[in-house]
Amino acid sequence: MKHLKAIVLVAAIALAGGGLWVWWQHERIHPSTDDAYLKANVLTIAPQVGGRVSEVAVAENAHVSAGDLLFTIDAAELEATVRSAQANLDRARQQTTAAITDLSAASANVDSARAALSEAQDAYGRTEKLFTMGDVPQAARDQAAMTRDQAQAAFDSANAALAASREQAGAPGDDNPAVRAAEAQLTLAQINLNHARVTAPVSGWIANLDVRPGALVSPNAPLFSLVEDGDWWIDANFKETDLERLRPGQPVNIDIDMYPGVTLTGTLQSLGAGAGAVFSLLPPQNASGNWVKVTQRFPVRIAIDTRPDDPDLQLRVGASTTVTVDTSGLDTRK
Template identity: 75%
Template structure:
C-alpha cells in the first residue's frame, strides 16, 4: 500500500510526459497558427476625369457586377472640350486643304516663271548675236541681260515658295502632322467624355463609400473601395520553427472565427522571403546589450480552395482564422 502513491505519481508523470510527446509530435506534423487573416483584392475606385458628381448609383456594402455603373460625373465641361477639339480638328483639315490648293497655284506660278525665263533667254541670245554684228547698241544688250536675270530670279523665288508650301502642307489630308495632332486631341476628348461614367472593374462589394451627388472630385483621386469577390486567400504568420516542414502545395484546414463549426480547405501557395518584422515600418534594432531572442514569424500565403455553401456566410476581408497544415506527406515520401 505504501508503494501505491509513488506508482500512481510515476504513472501520472509518464502519462503527462507521453501526452506532451504526442502533442509535440502532432504539432510537428500538423503545424497551426491563430495569427492568420482572410484576404482578398481590394481596389481603390478613382475617376480618371475631374468634375462634379451627378449621380451615385451604389450604396455602402452593395454587391455589384463587373460593368455596373458606380457613379457619373457631370459632362457639361467635357462636352464643351469635345466640341473645341472637334473645331480644332476641322480647322486643321481646312488649313491643310488650303495648303494643298496653294500648292497648285504656286506650281502654276513656277511654270509661268519658267516660261518667262525661256522667252527672256531667247531674246537675250538674239540680241547678243545682233550686238556682235553691230546691229544693236550696248544698251539693248544690257536691257536683254537685265530682263533675263530678272526672269531667273522670279523663277528661283517661285520655286522657293513652292518648296516652302510643300513643307508646310506636309503630306496630303489626314496624314498631315497638324491634322494628326488635332485628331489625337479629339480622340482624347472623346475618351474623357466616356470616362464620366465610372463602372465597376470587377465584381465585388462596395466599401468605405461616403460619396454624394454634388461632390467635386479630382482625377485619379481615390473615393472608395471595392472588395473583389474573386480570389480569396489567407495570410498566416507561422513561427520560424514551423517552416522546416512547410512546402507549397500542402493541404490546409481553415476555420473562420466568425463562423464556428465551418471548416474550409486550402493549399499552401508560397512562403514569405522575410519575417514580418523585417518589412515593418520600424524594423527592430538588436544592437543593445539587453537583447532578448524572440521567435520570429514568417508570412505564409494560403490559397482558399473552397467557399461556404451557405450564401449567408459571406467571406469578409480581415476575418480572423485558424489554419492547420498537413505535412504528413513529407514522411510518406521518405
C-alpha cells in the same frame, strides 16, 4: 495498498507523458497558428477626371459586377471640350486643304516662270549674236539682258514661294502634323468624356463609400474601395520553429472565427523571404544591453481552395482564422 498507489501514480505519469508525446508529435506534423487573416484584392476607386458628381449608382456594402456603373460626373464641360476639339480638327483640315491649293498654284507659277526664263534666255542669245554682227544696236542688247534678268528673278521668287507653300502644307490629308495634333486632342477629349462614367473594373463589394451627388471630386483622388470577390487567400504568420516542415503545395485546413464549425481547405502557396518585423515601418534594433530573444514569425501565403457551402456565409477581408498545415507528406516520402 502502498504498492497500488505507486503503480497508479506511475501509470498516471506514464499516461500524461504519452499524451504529451502524442500532442507534441501532432503539433510537429500539423503546425498551426491563429495569427492568420483572410485577404483579397482591394481596389481603390478614383475618377480619372475631375468635376461635380451627378449620380451615385451604388450603396455601401453592395455587390457589383464588372462593368456596372458606380457613379457619374457632370459631363457638360467635357462635352464642350469635345466639340471644341472637333472644331479645331475641322479647321486644321480646312487649312491643310487651302495650303495644298496654294501649293498647286505656287507650282504652276514656277512652271510659268521657268518657261518665261527659258524664252528670255533664248531671246537674249539671239540678240547677242545680232549685236555681234552689228545688226542691232546696244540698246536692244541691253533690253534683252534686262528682260532675261527679270525672268530669272521671277523664277527665283516663284521657287521660294513654292518652298514656303510646301512647308506650310506639310503632308497631305490626315498625315499633316497639324491635323494629327488636332486628332490627338479630339481623342483625348473623348477619352475624358468617357471617364465621366466610372464603372466597376471587377466584381466585388463596395466598401468605405464616401461620395454623394453634388460632391466635387479631383482626378485620381481616392473615393472608396472595391473588395474583389475573385481570389481569396490567407496571410498566416508562423513561428520560425515551424518553418522546417512547411513546403509549398501542402494541404491546409482553415477555420474562420466568424463562422464556427465551418472548415475550409486550402493549399500552402509560398513562404515569406523575411520576418514580418523586418518589413515594419520601424524595424526593431537589437543592439542593446537588455536584449531578449523573441521567436520571430514569418508570413506564409495560403490559397483557399473551397468556399462556404452556404451563400450567406460571405468571406470578409481581415477576418481572423486559424490554419493547420498537414506536413505528413514529408514523412511519407522518406
